Amino acid sequence: MGKLVDGIWQQAGYDTDNNEGRFVRWDSSFRDSVETDPDARYPAEPGRYRLYVSLACPWAHRTLIVRALKGLEEAIPVSIVDPYMGEQGWSFSDGRDCIPDPLFGARHLHELYVRAKPDYSGRVTVPVLWDRRHGSIVNNESADLLRMLNRAFDAYANRDLHDLYPAERREQIDAVNARVYDQVNNGVYKAGFASTQAAYDEAVGELFCALDWLETHLKGRDWLVGEQLSEADIRLFTTLIRFDAVYHGHFKCNLRRIKDYARLEAYLERLYAIPQIGSTVNFRHIKQHYYSSHRQINPSGIVPAGPILPFL
Numbered sequence: 001m002g003k004l005v006d007g008i009w010q011q012a013g014y015d016t017d018n019n020e021g022r023f024v025r026w027d028s029s030f031r032d033s034v035e036t037d038p039d040a041r042y043p044a045e046p047g048r049y050r051l052y053v054s055l056a057c058p059w060a061h062r063t064l065i066v067r068a069l070k071g072l073e074e075a076i077p078v079s080i081v082d083p084y085m086g087e088q089g090w091s092f093s094d095g096r097d098c099i100p101d102p103l104f105g106a107r108h109l110h111e112l113y114v115r116a117k118p119d120y121s122g123r124v125t126v127p128v129l130w131d132r133r134h135g136s137i138v139n140n141e142s143a144d145l146l147r148m149l150n151r152a153f154d155a156y157a158n159r160d161l162h163d164l165y166p167a168e169r170r171e172q173i174d175a176v177n178a179r180v181y182d183q184v185n186n187g188v189y190k191a192g193f194a195s196t197q198a199a200y201d202e203a204v205g206e207l208f209c210a211l212d213w214l215e216t217h218l219k220g221r222d223w224l225v226g227e228q229l230s231e232a233d234i235r236l237f238t239t240l241i242r243f244d245a246v247y248h249g250h251f252k253c254n255l256r257r258i259k260d261y262a263r264l265e266a267y268l269e270r271l272y273a274i275p276q277i278g279s280t281v282n283f284r285h286i287k288q289h290y291y292s293s294h295r296q297i298n299p300s301g302i303v304p305a306g307p308i309l310p311f312l
């Protein structure tokens with residue numbers, strides 16, 4: 001595990017020492033947008049952009065779901081990193097379900113970051129949307145990428161899909177996203193990487209409080225906001241689907257499993273049953289990545305056999 005400092009790769013874990021044992025997520029660095037306007041710096045064009053993802057990563061997973069729901073597989077090709085994130089960070093390999101980098105034959109994802117910005121300093125994360133024309137990273141923030149994939153590429157989408165962020169629901173979606181991001185999506189990481197008991201207790205308490213709230217919120221509802229799937233559901237799904245298999249054990253989020261929440265479990269199954277969503281889930285990469293990469297919390301790197309789940 002490491003990061004780039006002035007374009008040079010260095011070993012670096014997550015710094016919790018300066019935050020009383022708390023894991024603090026960094027801000028994404030590349031925040032440009034692909035637009036429908038043909039005169040924009042990054043206009044939507046088929047084949048021009050490439051998405052770099054990990055099938056293990058819940059943030060990257062969001063983008064794969066919207067890409068599949070919209071039928072953008074041909075317009076936006078994808079590279080899939082190896083699930084093991086080792087000393088060189090994310091790497092490309094010819095492992096099962098991996099897709100190497102055809103543009104530069106890169107061995108590691110950090111090579112792309114340096115191509116985009118030779119003096120880049122920061123963590124090297126997925127997802128990444130790469131622009132072949134300018135030879136740069138357009139954006140590496142999944143929340144932004146979801147919005148782009150939702151509308152900007154409509155001219156090249158092979159499937160009709162309703163707006164996942166409709167104007168009349170934005171306020172509600174933003175409110176749900178804010179809580180789900182802090183206490184659930186990032187909440188599991190705050191619990192898993194906490195380096196003091198107090199920081200762990202705080203994160204786990206907030207996480208299960210939020211899950212209890214979601215369980216109540218889903219009473220009489222199929223979706224988090226409104227009458228149809230929205231980006232809020234996709235953002236929650238990628239954490240829920242990993243929960244019982246990884247976060248419960250590896251990140252010590254073990255007060256309950258999703259299986260123990262009747263409505264959340266039914267909701268998770270409803271989402272998983274959507275073919276374009278279910279087909280993006282890869283438990284082999286998910287379990288392999290977390291258990292083998294985070295040696296600070298699982299020194300042996302052993303990937304557990306279970307649990308036995310309906311999805312696995």
Ligand SMILES: N[C@@H](CCC(=O)N[C@@H](CS)C(=O)NCC(=O)O)C(=O)O
Pocket residue numbers: 001002028056057058059060089123124125126127140141142143
């Ligand atoms: N805010 C970013 C977070 C992305 C992120 O943290 N990705 C993780 C994988 S799950 C990563 O690439 N981590 C590499 C590292 O920690 O060095 C987003 O939502 O896109």
